[in-house]
Amino acid sequence: MGGGSVDLFPYQDKKEEAHEEVNVADLLDKLCPDYMAMGMTYDEYWNGDAELPRFYREAHRLRRIQENHNAWLHGLYVYHAMSSVSPLFRDLVKDHTAEKYLEQPFDLYPEPKKPSTEQQEQDAKDLANQAMIKDWVKRANRLYEEKHSKEGKANAG
């Protein structure tokens, strides 16, 4: 394990000494508190399924990612708060009024937008109106043509 990381596995820091005799009992004793720090109980460690440590390590990794994300989110909220009050601390600005802070927390799980039923009804109405207007224009054109043809015949007669 690298020098900069948290010492969760102190034994692994001694990789260079791996060629030396390893006392299994001491190794198990050393790792017990590390796994207990990850949430494993004493009984789970000593008497539980052999696969358990792997899952605890993976859960621990995911927890660290989550904690890191939370820290980032806190930073973002602080950033917004500082930005909101920053006008109060500007000497050259006339208006020393703080801006409003976020009215709601960030939406972490936004739902996909669905077309509203109101919009769908309006679209259907528009389509019906367009069809009606087209029909009306057709009928007006037909009547106009009929009228002109009658007038033409009368003039010729």
Added chain:
Amino acid sequence: MATIKLTDPENNKEYTLGFSKKTVKEMARNGFDISKAVDNYVIGIPDLFTGAFLRYHRGIKQNLVDELWEMIPNKAGLTEKLVTMFNEQLDELFSDPEDDAKKVMWEEVQ
């Protein structure tokens, strides 16, 4: 959890063999070394067999364990399984999450 079931043909009594970190530690404290045991088939492997009783049959007498060991027909197969089960207790403490992309695949060809 991997275990092995033994049945005594004389009285049909069943025994469960297995390891936990606790019994692995206990065996190590008593001087058992798996790498040396594999090399020393005569003494080491019966010790491994005895240790496999610690988890579920702690109070079992040594002479009964020895008798059972003598009656086992496929000792090599059982030994292989016991070594795997013993090592599993330690391997899982260090194993990386499974990543198929990094695995070397092998297959037997005729």
